[in-house]
Amino acid sequence: MKSETNRPAPLKKIKSVNAVLMKYLLLLAFLLIVLVEVICYFIVSNTSKDQANERLMHAGRDVVTYINGNGEGDVSSYIRLYRQEGINVYVLSPDGKILLPSDEASAEGSVVDIESIVKRLGGVQSEGSVLFTEKDKLNYATTVNYSGERSYVLATYSLRLLSHSLRILIIYFCIVGVIVLLVGALISYSISQKLSSGLKNLSTTAVKFSKGDFDVRFANAEYQELADLSDTLNSVRDEVKKSGDFQRELVANVSHDLKTPLTMIKAYASMIREISGNDPEKRDKHLQVIIDEADRLTGLVNDVLSVSKVSSKLDALNLKVFNLTEFLYGIINKFDYLQETQDYKFMVDIDVELYTRADAEKIGQVIYNLLGNAVNYTGEDKTVYISLKSSLTDDRIRFSVKDTGKGISKEDLHEIWDRYYRVKENHSRPVKGTGLGLNIVKIILQNHSFDFGVESDIGKGSLFWVDFPSVSKNIEVKN
Ligand code: ADP
Numbered sequence: 464m465k466s467e468t469n470r471p472a473p474l475k476k477i478k479s480v481n482a483v484l485m486k487y488l489l490l491l492a493f494l495l496i497v498l499v500e501v502i503c504y505f506i507v508s509n510t511s512k513d514q515a516n517e518r519l520m521h522a523g524r525d526v527v528t529y530i531n532g533n534g535e536g537d538v539s540s541y542i543r544l545y546r547q548e549g550i551n552v553y554v555l556s557p558d559g560k561i562l563l564p565s566d567e568a569s570a571e572g573s574v575v576d577i578e579s580i581v582k583r584l585g586g587v588q589s590e591g592s593v594l595f596t597e598k599d600k601l602n603y604a605t606t607v608n609y610s611g612e613r614s615y616v617l618a619t620y621s622l623r624l625l626s627h628s629l630r631i632l633i634i635y636f637c638i639v640g641v642i643v644l645l646v647g648a649l650i651s652y653s654i655s656q657k658l659s660s661g662l663k664n665l666s667t668t669a670v671k672f673s674k675g676d677f678d679v680r681f682a683n684a685e686y687q688e689l690a691d692l693s694d695t696l697n698s699v700r701d702e703v704k705k706s707g708d709f710q711r712e713l714v715a716n717v718s719h720d721l722k723t724p725l726t727m728i729k730a731y732a733s734m735i736r737e738i739s740g741n742d743p744e745k746r747d748k749h750l751q752v753i754i755d756e757a758d759r760l761t762g763l764v765n766d767v768l769s770v771s772k773v774s775s776k777l778d779a780l781n782l783k784v785f786n787l788t789e790f791l792y793g794i795i796n797k798f799d800y801l802q803e804t805q806d807y808k809f810m811v812d813i814d815v816e817l818y819t820r821a822d823a824e825k826i827g828q829v830i831y832n833l834l835g836n837a838v839n840y841t842g843e844d845k846t847v848y849i850s851l852k853s854s855l856t857d858d859r860i861r862f863s864v865k866d867t868g869k870g871i872s873k874e875d876l877h878e879i880w881d882r883y884y885r886v887k888e889n890h891s892r893p894v895k896g897t898g899l900g901l902n903i904v905k906i907i908l909q910n911h912s913f914d915f916g917v918e919s920d921i922g923k924g925s926l927f928w929v930d931f932p933s934v935s936k937n938i939e940v941k942n
Contacts, residue, residue, distance in 0.1 A: 471940055480588040481659045488651030489644070495546060496643050499635045508629050512601075515620050516594055519603040522550045523592070527607045530554070531615075539564035549624050554607065555580075555615040562614060580604045599623055657702045665696065672696075677704040713767070720763050724756035731756075766899040771829065773906040780822040780910060787819045787860060791851055794830050801838060806845055813851040817860050819931040832865045832900040833927045833940075841866035842924065845863070853933055854927045863928040871919040880905040 512764035522545045529541055542552045542564045554563035559577030584604060592605035603618040641896075661683045672679045681696040683689040731749045739745035768802045791813060801807040837847040848865040871879060879900050908915045908929060 480662060484655035484658060485648075485651050488654065489648055492644055492647030492651070496640045500640060504629070504632065504636070508625075509789040511625055511628065514831060515601055515625060516603075517621050518548065519550060519601055519618045520594065522548075522552050523603040523605055523616050526552050526554070526616050526618070528597055530607050530609055532559075539566065547616075550618055550620050552616065552618045554609050557613060557615070562609060568852065575613055577615070583616075586737055589618070590928060619707070658686065658689075661686060665689065665693065677707070693771060702917055717763070717767060721760065724759045724763075727756045728753050728760075733816065766903065769903050770899045770906070772935045773825070773903055773910065780813070780825070781823055784818055784820045784936070785823045786936075787817045787931060788813055788815055788861075790823060790827070791830060791849070791862070794834065794851065795828060796837065797831075798834060807838060808844070808846045810846060810848045811850070813849070814853050814860075817851060818934050818936045819860060820934045821911055821913075821931065822907075826909075829904045829907050829929065830862070830864075832904050833929075836867040836882055836927070837864045837925075840868040840925070842868045858933045860933045862928055862929055862931060865924060865926040867924040870921040870923055871917070871925055872921060876917060876919060 464890075485846050526538065526542060529538055538554065545552050552564075555577060556562050557577070579597070580593075580602075583595055584591055584606065585593075590606055592603065595604075599622045601620045601622060605616050607616050635892070665681055665683060668679045668681050677700060679700065681693040681700070683693045731752045735746055735749050735753075735878075739749050781880050795809060795811065798807070798809065802809060834847065834849070841847055844867055846867055847865040848863075850863045850865075851860060853860050903904050915928060917925060918925045
């Protein structure tokens with residue numbers, strides 16, 4: 464029998480930021496050291512060769528000048544001074560014998576390749592001088608008149624001396640390189656530790672956060688990128704916390720709001736069964752209460768559904784051009800029963816034939832919610848002012864609805880748009896609100912990118928406004 468095991472695919476090896484940073488910082492330090500040292504080596508070796516050439520020429524010319532000025536004098540001791548600097552100077556006879564310094568003078572044949580020198584100088588008759596490298600030596604040769612005879616001055620400097628100094632230089636470079644590399648390793652270790660410790664702190668905090676601790680604070684002010692990441696994580700934390708709070712509030716509010724109408728429905732249904740069943744007048748009244756409470760339940764459920772639909776943006780906007788004037792009248796007419804049965808007054812100031820482009824169904828929700836709030840929160844005079852005016856300056860239609868209620872305090876003004884926000888004790892009469900209405904309004908208008916707002920005076924009332932784009936009636940609309 465064959466058994467199959469599902470082994471996870473081998474994971475790509477995860478690298479540590481610390482190690483990667485160290486590796487690259489050290490590599491960088493190493494490359495810099497090599498580069499600097501190679502450049503230094505070339506500069507030093509070139510300049511020392513130039514300097515040696517310079518010294519050599521100087522010595523040769525010096526000896527010639529000395530011979531020309533002092534005749535034979537004590538040229539040998541003069542030449543010996545140069546020897547201390549590593550420069551050997553010789554006065555040679557035309558056949559290559561050393562004439563000076565006197566202690567090296569030999570009668571035995573040519574000790575240097577005089578022919579090559581003569582050749583380099585350009586022939587027996589030439590008066591010039593020449594610099595050349597031969598057999599690990601730098602050489603300078605020129606002619607001189609010594610003891611009335613045409614002779615040669617040859618100054619030599621051993622290149623081995625030069626390469627010896629360069630070898631010492633390389634050893635120094637190596638020592639300095641190792642020291643710099645060690646210091647670089649220390650610095651890169653501390654930098655990588657610092658950077659990764661910021662990341663480690665954030666990750667530790669994130670683990671706490673993932674376990675449900677919403678009071679954690681992501682903090683890193685040392686590096687810009689980590690500070691930005693901390694800010695982002697802090698706002699994610701706030702959002703998650705808020706949405707958790709919203710969920711808890713949602714359950715609490717919805718269950719609280721469901722409880723009252725359900726209790727009422729149950730109570731009135733029992734009353735009909737036990738008391739008013741045979742009394743048509745009472746029964747109708749009680750049935751009406753049940754119908755009203757059921758409506759309230761429907762409204763609540765619709766609001767909850769609406770808010771989750773508009774905020775999840777599952778519901779795409781269905782934009783079209785429509786007559787906003789007529790549309791508004793249509794909604795106001797739905798409130799007629801309030802004018803007829805409860806003495807509400809709607810004072811309207813509405814321009815004719817205004818067209819806009821929007822999702823009519825959703826704008827209906829917006830207007831309905833704003834009018835509903837104005838009715839709920841207006842003052843004792845039960846008056847609501849509705850206006851729809853086309854702007855004289857730009858292509859905009861301003862809709863506003865004003866009430867005469869208690870108004871909204873400055874602190875509450877920004878928050879009323881939040882989900883489930885309900886100003887405490889603001890209701891002038893028992894209000895059916897859920898605290899979702901203005902949140903739905905906000906999300907719908909934001910999805911349309913329409914401007915909207917509220918102005919309120921404590922004790923005088925509130926004015927909610929929305930700016931719609933004004934469009935021509937005949938505009939072609941392509942959705
Ligand atoms: P609700 O269903 O409670 O009315 P909303 O989201 O529509 O919920 O409004 C949020 C809160 O804003 C209300 O509870 C109320 O306190 C305040 N509010 C809204 N409209 C008005 C208004 N016209 N006048 C005074 N307060 C208002």
